[in-house]
Amino acid sequence: QVQLVESGGGVVQPGRSLRLSCAASGFSFSGYGMHWVRQAPGKGLEWVAVIYFDGSIKHYGDSVKGRFTISRDNSKNTLYLQMSSLRAEDTAVYYCARDRGGVVAVQPDYWGQGTLVTVSS
Amino acid sequence: QSALTQPASVSESPGQSITISCTGTSSDVGGYDYVSWYQQHPGKAPKLMIYDVSQRPSGVSNRFSGSKSGNTASLTISGLQAEDEADYYCSSYSSSSTYYVFGTGTEVTVL
Numbered sequence: 001q002v003q004l005v006e007s008g009g010g011v012v013q014p015g016r017s018l019r020l021s022c023a024a025s026g027f028s029f030s031g032y033g034m035h036w037v038r039q040a041p042g043k044g045l046e047w048v049a050v051i052y053f054d055g056s057i058k059h060y061g062d063s064v065k066g067r068f069t070i071s072r073d074n075s076k077n078t079l080y081l082q083m084s085s086l087r088a089e090d091t092a093v094y095y096c097a098r099d100r101g102g103v104v105a106v107q108p109d110y111w112g113q114g115t116l117v118t119v120s121s
Numbered sequence: 122q123s124a125l126t127q128p129a130s131v132s133e134s135p136g137q138s139i140t141i142s143c144t145g146t147s148s149d150v151g152g153y154d155y156v157s158w159y160q161q162h163p164g165k166a167p168k169l170m171i172y173d174v175s176q177r178p179s180g181v182s183n184r185f186s187g188s189k190s191g192n193t194a195s196l197t198i199s200g201l202q203a204e205d206e207a208d209y210y211c212s213s214y215s216s217s218s219t220y221y222v223f224g225t226g227t228e229v230t231v232l
Contacts, residue, residue, distance in 0.1 A: 050220060107169075
């Protein structure tokens with residue numbers, strides 16, 4: 001069965017960097033687009049970024065453009081999110097999600113359980 | 122990025138039906154059939170309930186159905202059950218400055 005396990009969350013100071021990882025199993029990772037989605041405490045879902053199956057296409061949400069970088073290592077079945085210049089408003093649970101598949105990666109289906117990132121001094 | 126607009130909350134008795142609306146623009150909901158709906162119970166990850174406007178993933182109850190008219194998509198839950206009490210989010214591909222957008226979320230309460 002599809003399994004996604006996020007790691008790398010924690011407490012980080014404003015302005016610092018952090019890298020999240022998402023280990024995938026139970027499906028052919030290299031054949032699917034992948035998303036990062038976040039949820040601030042008590043708030044709704046916010047889409048963060050997507051990377052296509054081969055890493056050739058990436059898109060970012062407006063609030064993280066220029067600060068976050070999504071990447072993947074298909075040989076390790078792992079998705080990454082490099083976060084820099086972190087701000088208090090980046091505090092959230094970060095979920096990785098597999099895309100359902102198709103010509104465009106626009107529909108996350110399976111989700112991990114999330115990892116909490118807290119940006120605080 | 123502007124979120125799609127959903128009602129903040131909907132309440133109904135068990136066995137009844139509810140419909141949750143999701144209003145966007147011609148750049149997202151109205152322009153593409155890439156509307157999805159997610160159910161999220163407290164402290165849990167979201168679960169895909171509807172994709173491509175009206176398609177149900179395997180294992181999702183047929184009490185859940187989706188539709189779209191113009192710039193507004195809808196999720197209908199029929200025969201409401203206690204286990205349906207959760208937050209529901211719509212989402213869509215967007216051709217505007219952001220690529221993908223979620224709705225503001227709707228809290229469903231089963232009375």
